[in-house]
Amino acid sequence: MPKLEELKNLAAKNIEPIPPSWPLVYFLLIKHLSPENSNLGAAVAASGEAAIFSYARDSIAPMYFCTVGGDKRLKSCTGYDAKILRTTDAEEAFSLLREGIDTGSGVFVAGPEAGLCYGYADPGPAEQREVYGFSNWGPAFAGTFTWARFVKYINAFGDAEGIAYVQRESEPESTDQILEMIAVQVIDWQRQHPAVKYGMKQEYYGTKAFEQFIADVRDPETRVKIDEAYINCHAILFQLGGRYWLGQYLKQLSQQFTGDMQKRLIKIGDLYMEVYEKLNRFQEFDIKEGKKEAEVQEAINWLNEACDADKRIPEEFIVLRKSL
Numbered sequence: 001m002p003k004l005e006e007l008k009n010l011a012a013k014n015i016e017p018i019p020p021s022w023p024l025v026y027f028l029l030i031k032h033l034s035p036e037n038s039n040l041g042a043a044v045a046a047s048g049e050a051a052i053f054s055y056a057r058d059s060i061a062p063m064y065f066c067t068v069g070g071d072k073r074l075k076s077c078t079g080y081d082a083k084i085l086r087t088t089d090a091e092e093a094f095s096l097l098r099e100g101i102d103t104g105s106g107v108f109v110a111g112p113e114a115g116l117c118y119g120y121a122d123p124g125p126a127e128q129r130e131v132y133g134f135s136n137w138g139p140a141f142a143g144t145f146t147w148a149r150f151v152k153y154i155n156a157f158g159d160a161e162g163i164a165y166v167q168r169e170s171e172p173e174s175t176d177q178i179l180e181m182i183a184v185q186v187i188d189w190q191r192q193h194p195a196v197k198y199g200m201k202q203e204y205y206g207t208k209a210f211e212q213f214i215a216d217v218r219d220p221e222t223r224v225k226i227d228e229a230y231i232n233c234h235a236i237l238f239q240l241g242g243r244y245w246l247g248q249y250l251k252q253l254s255q256q257f258t259g260d261m262q263k264r265l266i267k268i269g270d271l272y273m274e275v276y277e278k279l280n281r282f283q284e285f286d287i288k289e290g291k292k293e294a295e296v297q298e299a300i301n302w303l304n305e306a307c308d309a310d311k312r313i314p315e316e317f318i319v320l321r322k323s324l
Helices: 005-012 021-033 040-047 061-067 070-078 090-102 147-157 175-191 194-198 207-218 228-232 234-254 259-285 293-323
Strands: 080-085 107-109 115-121 130-134 143-146 163-168
Touching: 005 021, 005 115, 005 130, 021 040, 021 070, 021 080, 021 107, 021 115, 021 163, 040 070, 040 175, 040 234, 061 194, 061 234, 070 080, 070 175, 080 090, 090 107, 090 115, 090 147, 090 163, 143 147, 175 234, 175 293, 207 293, 228 234, 234 259, 259 293
Parallel strands: none
Antiparallel strands: 080 163, 107 115, 107 163, 115 130, 130 143
16 A cells, blocks of 8 residues: 655645645655755746736636646756656556556646645555545545546546656756746747647737736626636636745746846746735635625725736846847
């Protein structure tokens, strides 16, 4: 009954502000293998979930599709490669899961939120197998999975982000290359997000998406069409922790430079922190709590301030990119 209890205990610790679950799980896998090589900001940068705002009134899918290509970016930022399997075949999935646990990595498991698998039991007959998952951040792959439950789960989510474990393959790319990658996300994705290739609309991403979210929240008629939890959940929480940790990461990278480059990276980091602080203030206001309409409209100004700061970030990256 192989179990990685150290990984489970690591995942049980609270991280505030909590980042999106995709980079969080990969960060935990890397930290478990090599604490000195782990960096939450690097995993957030690789995921793409903090690069630009994502929102669609009637779907949560655009937020999850921000991670397209994230496994390649993870290797660039951390040197860790993700061995990924997308399948609805439970036997295949269990084989890779067992492989990941046996290597000591732990396993990333896709689902409503990315989950973490830290162990399994394989006494012989398939129907007697068990799989152990953990999630300290939301509805995900958590608890004890009997074989029947595991089969059902893989049928539902196995061909989405799939299941994966990580291995150190190389050193991270140079800081200049990592900054170029982040700049691509922030600047180029405003024009053509990679998720468009998978049926998403460009209007779901970037400044237009942010402005549409604010407009929908401002108008009482459209506001009621958005699930109340949705306003403060996917459309806000996916932005909050991501902006914070990406801002911190850029400030870390700034220490490798001097002069104008260092100042610009610090400035961009500060802008990300401003977006985080304004979004956090709006979330803590919590419009679900029966606030008066005038109070709601005043709180929406915090969203406008966050959006204004967000618009300045690509402008700063355009200038920074010329110096790379």
